[in-house]
Amino acid sequence: MGEIKLQLPPPAEKQRHTTRNVLFSHVKHILGLDRAIGFTVLARGWSTLAGVVTVLLIARFLTPAEQGYYYTFSSLVALQIVFELGFSFVILQTASHERAHLAISSTYEITGDPIAHARLASVIQKAVRWYSVAAILMAATLVPAGFWFFTTHQHAGQPLFWRIPWCFAALAATLNFQLDPILSFFEGCGFVANVAGVRFAQAIAGSLFAWTALATHFGLFAPSMIMGGTALTSIVWLFGRRRFLLGLLTYRPGPNRIHWRVEVWPFQWRIAISWMCGYFIFQIFNPVLFAFKGPIAAGQMGMSLNVTAALQGVAVSWINTKSAPFGAMVARKEYAKLDHIFFRTLRQSIVVHMIGALAVWFSIIYINHAQIPLSQRLLSPVPFAFLLAATNINIAVFAEALYLRAHKREKFLLNSIFTALLAGSSTFFLGKLYGAQGMVIGYLAVTVCVSLGMGTRSFIKYRRIWHAQ
Secondary structure, X not given: OOOOOOOOOOHHHHHHXXXXXXXXXXXXXXXXXXXXXXXXXXXXXXXXXXXXXXXXXXXHHOOHHHHHHHHHHHHHHHHHHHHHOOHHHHHHHHHHHHHOOEEEOOOOOEEEOHHHHHHHHHHHHHHHHHHHHHHHXXXXXXXXXXXHHHHHOOOOOOOOOOHHHHHHHHHHHHHHHHHHHHHHHHHHOOOHHHHHHXXXXXXXHHHHHHHHHHHOOOHHHHHHHHHHHHHHHHHHHHHOOHHHHHHHHOOOOHHHOOOHHHHOXXXXXXXXXXXXXXXXXXXXXXXXXXXXXXXXXXXXXXXXXXXXXXXXXXXXXXXXXOHHHHHHHHHOOOHHHHHHHHHHHHHHHHHHHHHHHHHHHHHHHHHHHOOOHHHHHOOOHHHHHHHHHHHHHHHHHHHHHHHHHOOOOOOOHHHHHHHHHHHHHXXXXXXXXXXXXXXXXXXXXXXXXHHHHHHHHHHHHHHHHHHHO
16 A cells, blocks of 8 residues: 655745734634634625616716615615604514524524424414514505605605606515515524525625616616515525424414513513604604705715715624524523624724724715715714714614613603603704704714713613623
8 A cells, every 4th residue: 555645835935824824814814704604794895886886877877866766765765763662673582582492503493392383383373463464454554644845845846756756666675574574583593694694685686676676767667676676585595494493383382382471571662652653763863854955965965974884883793693692591591602792793884884984984075175066975174073972872873782781671751751752852943953963963963972971871770680680
């Protein structure tokens, strides 16, 4: 038998390879990157880059008035929050607490505590029943609501073809409304990285569909195309996991099912009110400006909000992907581990956002100084700075709320109500009187004084009480 000789790499090459691995591991640890965050950052990064392309295509193929309709479509579609009632977040957290006592293989075989298995099945069964009914109510409400708003607040100028695009947008939103909670359930079951990969694919599909609509002069269909691409991606992915879903949907939980009214509803109704308050905090900018200042002003605000939302989406990836793991840590009472990961990821999220915000703001200053036409489609540098500052603060508030909600309790209810009342009122009155600049100044003031102030107080108080117990 011949001698087998092994080819070993030269010492210098081996040392360089080892150095690269150590450096990569060090950077990965500092940034807190894992597979779930990686996919989420890719999705958000794609959305950010794709958002730049979308902005350029909107500026190229849509008139300023059409741009206003484009972004106001998205704000009105967000009314789905009234029917969603924060259920998807509740599903994620409830599933994560049951999943903590089960093992689910890569082939989706469930083993472990049979009671937790039955309770997990009852979560998805309840979700499917609720969203099937709510989707019908949503479509029946959203379509006529949009017709009423746009007909009532028509402004002088060339009539726009908005009715059919609005119907498509409302119906596409309804389809996504039914599919998204199932993805949340998978996240709660521990498949955070898998769902993050789906979100990445959704971002690509939605962007490509929207660009096609814009480039072929069907620009007002772009919102529905984004949501259509998202829904199609979800359907394809979920179809490949149909045996897992059907197994849970046909599972008989019997007496071990979750008693929703007793166990979950006290948490959910608070989440529902907080979610609905979010509409008056984040989504009424465009409709108010559309009504009082016209579609052009609404379009400038909409595009600016789109840019800041994309930036925030990348930054909160570090926190957002920890929602299900946080729930599991709470279920196992691993509070020290929970705090360590939470504070580290919060710092990472804020630093990422601050770097991105500075880059965006200097870009806004440049395009205004150079008088590039795109600057006329966005807010000017001063109100844009206020908007970026408020977004940075919202990341901290979002993180504090997510941390407390991982305990299946909602302590941000009063915070949400007061913020919604004050932010909604300031947006309405200051927007009516002073336009976008007055609107964002009022928004920043409420965010600092109420949202962050009350939120941090609640976070410190209940974290100390619950963990001491």
